[in-house]
Amino acid sequence: MISERLKQVILKTLELDDFDFREETIAGDVPGWDSLSHVKVLMAAEAEYGVRFKTVEVLRLRNVGDLQSLVDRKVG
Amino acid sequence: MSPLMWDVWERKAREQPVREAIVHWDAIEAPHVWTRSALLDAALRAGTWLAEAGLDTGEVCALVLRHHRAFYPVYMGVSSLGAIPAVLAYPNPRLHPEKFAHGLLGMAERSGLDWIFTTRDLEPSIRPLVVHGKSSIKGIFLLEECERGGVIGSEPRPDLLERKRTAVRPSDPFLVQHSSGTTGLQKPVALSHTAVLEHVERYAEAIRLSDADKVASWLPLYHDMGLIAALHLPMARGVPLIQIDPFQWVTAPVLLFNVISEVGATLCWLPNFAYNFMADRIRDEDMEGVRLDSVRMFINCSEPVRADSHDKFYARFSPFGVRRDGLAACYAMAETTFAATQTEPDAQATRMIVDREAIARGIVALAGEEGSGRVCVSSGKAIPGCELKIVDEAGDTLPGDRVGEIMVASVSLFDGYRNYPEKTADVLSDGWYATGDYGFLHEGNWYVIGRKKDIIISAGKNIYPEDVEDAVNQVEGVLPGRVVAFGSEDPAEGTEHVCVVAETAFDGEPEKKRLRMNILRAGMAMDVTISRVYLVPPRWLIKSSAGKPSRKANRERVLAMAPGGSGDRTE
Numbered sequence: 001m002i003s004e005r006l007k008q009v010i011l012k013t014l015e016l017d018d019f020d021f022r023e024e025t026i027a028g029d030v031p032g033w034d035s036l037s038h039v040k041v042l043m044a045a046e047a048e049y050g051v052r053f054k055t056v057e058v059l060r061l062r063n064v065g066d067l068q069s070l071v072d073r074k075v076g
Numbered sequence: 077m078s079p080l081m082w083d084v085w086e087r088k089a090r091e092q093p094v095r096e097a098i099v100h101w102d103a104i105e106a107p108h109v110w111t112r113s114a115l116l117d118a119a120l121r122a123g124t125w126l127a128e129a130g131l132d133t134g135e136v137c138a139l140v141l142r143h144h145r146a147f148y149p150v151y152m153g154v155s156s157l158g159a160i161p162a163v164l165a166y167p168n169p170r171l172h173p174e175k176f177a178h179g180l181l182g183m184a185e186r187s188g189l190d191w192i193f194t195t196r197d198l199e200p201s202i203r204p205l206v207v208h209g210k211s212s213i214k215g216i217f218l219l220e221e222c223e224r225g226g227v228i229g230s231e232p233r234p235d236l237l238e239r240k241r242t243a244v245r246p247s248d249p250f251l252v253q254h255s256s257g258t259t260g261l262q263k264p265v266a267l268s269h270t271a272v273l274e275h276v277e278r279y280a281e282a283i284r285l286s287d288a289d290k291v292a293s294w295l296p297l298y299h300d301m302g303l304i305a306a307l308h309l310p311m312a313r314g315v316p317l318i319q320i321d322p323f324q325w326v327t328a329p330v331l332l333f334n335v336i337s338e339v340g341a342t343l344c345w346l347p348n349f350a351y352n353f354m355a356d357r358i359r360d361e362d363m364e365g366v367r368l369d370s371v372r373m374f375i376n377c378s379e380p381v382r383a384d385s386h387d388k389f390y391a392r393f394s395p396f397g398v399r400r401d402g403l404a405a406c407y408a409m410a411e412t413t414f415a416a417t418q419t420e421p422d423a424q425a426t427r428m429i430v431d432r433e434a435i436a437r438g439i440v441a442l443a444g445e446e447g448s449g450r451v452c453v454s455s456g457k458a459i460p461g462c463e464l465k466i467v468d469e470a471g472d473t474l475p476g477d478r479v480g481e482i483m484v485a486s487v488s489l490f491d492g493y494r495n496y497p498e499k500t501a502d503v504l505s506d507g508w509y510a511t512g513d514y515g516f517l518h519e520g521n522w523y524v525i526g527r528k529k530d531i532i533i534s535a536g537k538n539i540y541p542e543d544v545e546d547a548v549n550q551v552e553g554v555l556p557g558r559v560v561a562f563g564s565e566d567p568a569e570g571t572e573h574v575c576v577v578a579e580t581a582f583d584g585e586p587e588k589k590r591l592r593m594n595i596l597r598a599g600m601a602m603d604v605t606i607s608r609v610y611l612v613p614p615r616w617l618i619k620s621s622a623g624k625p626s627r628k629a630n631r632e633r634v635l636a637m638a639p640g641g642s643g644d645r646t647e
Contacts, residue, residue, distance in 0.1 A: 026169060028169040035323070035326040036349075036535055036605075039326070043357065055103055055331065056104060059104055059328060060104070
């Protein structure tokens with residue numbers, strides 16, 4: 001499940017009012033989430049949770065569920 | 077007799093069999109190193125497999141592949157039998173499969189694509205195009221069938237391939253590259269073996285390429301900068317290329333610097349947005365242990381060169397070894413194979429601050445004081461074998477310091493757009509190519525300052541406003557024909573953003589929010605990110621004298637109301 005906190009980080013970064021994020025949501029499903037804004041989303045998530053993602057970790061992300069799991073592992 | 081490209085590759089492999097040709101870089105898996113001889117052997121195997129599978133001399137074989145180590149031998153293999161490779165973009169996940177198929181069909185009709193080499197995951201989209209009424213596509217080759225058990229192609233038959241190549245002359249097409257764009261408006265540029273070979277020789281001279289050079293690149297190979305500068309130049313000159321996955325780079329931009337630092341790369345071509353993108357998105361922690369001193373030229377190309385972007389990049393990365401005199405620039409286009417101009421090695425691209433009012437009148441005059449003028453960055457001097465001139469609306473040549481359309485003549489000029497005589501006639505005359513770009517010559521240096529056409533260049537990608545307008549027109553709630561799309565400069569990101577102004581009769585906030593989202597989605601379906609949507613009431617848009625909404629007038633009107641602003645305008 002995608003947390004409200006992560007959802008708000010993504011919405012704020014992409015300047016969206018709302019979006020129904022699910023685990024299987026991919027960047028391409030979300031307006032404004034293109035290849036260039038992808039790094040912005042990741043950096044915003046790092047700042048929000050006070051964590052650092054490794055290059056290999058971000059390259060392996062396939063969907064929002066993966067990003068949620070990565071954040072959970074890092075803060076856990 | 078002039079050689080074919082294949083002859084040059086063969087000679088390089090004989091001369092330096094164990095030298096690195098291409099390092100196929102992957103940040104997750106180990107890099108794959110292609111030596112010159114291993115690459116040639118694999119290309120012979122791939123060429124034999126393709127010939128046995130039906131590809132014939134003179135046919136066009138499109139390659140639609142992700143970053144894959146087999147790409148290079150397959151590309152060469154197509155050429156080994158005198159067929160013509162055309163690299164096409166692998167579809168972004170956001171691109172709707174129907175849009176992808178439609179674009180491919182348009183290209184097939186225009187370019188005369190005979191075969192598509194791709195992977196099984198794209199087969200469902202492409203297969204219906206084979207033996208389609210309007211399509212020339214004869215069949216599909218699958219990578220999964222060409223590469224089995226990690227071995228590319230089949231038992232090589234060099235004699236068979238050589239026999240097939242005997243029908244090919246150096247003036248025949250060697251490759252087809254497409255002008256970048258969205259869908260059916262891409263124009264196929266066929267380049268001969270001679271044009272590409274002439275170009276790489278002369279461009280190598282312009283940048284003083286030597287055996288000590290190494291190229292690092294994340295550039296996609298369907299783009300002329302990636303294909304010609306980053307791939308063909310090093311391959312034909314025996315210089316190593318380290319090729320990074322474009323998708324990996326955009327996700328983790330520090331990868332380029334990791335590679336440069338690790339291998340000691342000396343040359344790197346980048347579109348302007350990448351300077352800002354890397355300066356903004358790479359942190360000091362990412363740069364631990366990274367040095368960039370080895371790079372003698374970062375060459376800015378494919379987008380208007382912005383002084384701010386160079387300054388930002390230099391300020392951010394000079395502590396890691398980036399040199400000011402390594403900030404180079406180039407003016408290039410697929411129609412001249414690649415470069416028309418290039419700045420001098422070991423010298424920063426020249427700048428001048430011109431008077432804004434004078435330049436709007438077509439006259440170049442130095443601005444009185446810094447800050448009041450427009451900073452223009454030079455793209456350098458004409459490379460050997462290339463000549464430029466500036467002409468006015470009537471086609472008459474203008475002297476230096478006068479703004480007009482840039483015309484280029486070159487030994488590596490294309491012969492015309494493939495199967496597109498009417499478009500060719502629009503731009504090619506008496507050996508001069510009309511670039512559609514505005515610029516001027518000042519003290520021997522060429523400056524490119526604008527475009528005649530309304531094309532939007534966003535993050536190195538050419539986007540035609542007509543395509544965006546057509547897509548937005550289909551969105552329910554938008555008044556038919558009452559849409560304009562244009563580019564808006566974003567100095568912070570060093571590129572242009574796509575903006576849309578659409579008339580709607582909707583009045584309530586909830587339905588306008590939905591409409592705005594649907595317009596963004598219409599852009600997504602064609603792989604275009606629309607950054608700003610301005611919703612305006614009926615009869616808001618200013619019409620041109622032709623009775624259509626004017627992009628220029630409406631751009632000025634909306635930006636004057638909301639400079640850099642976001643959201644809807646509903647007054």
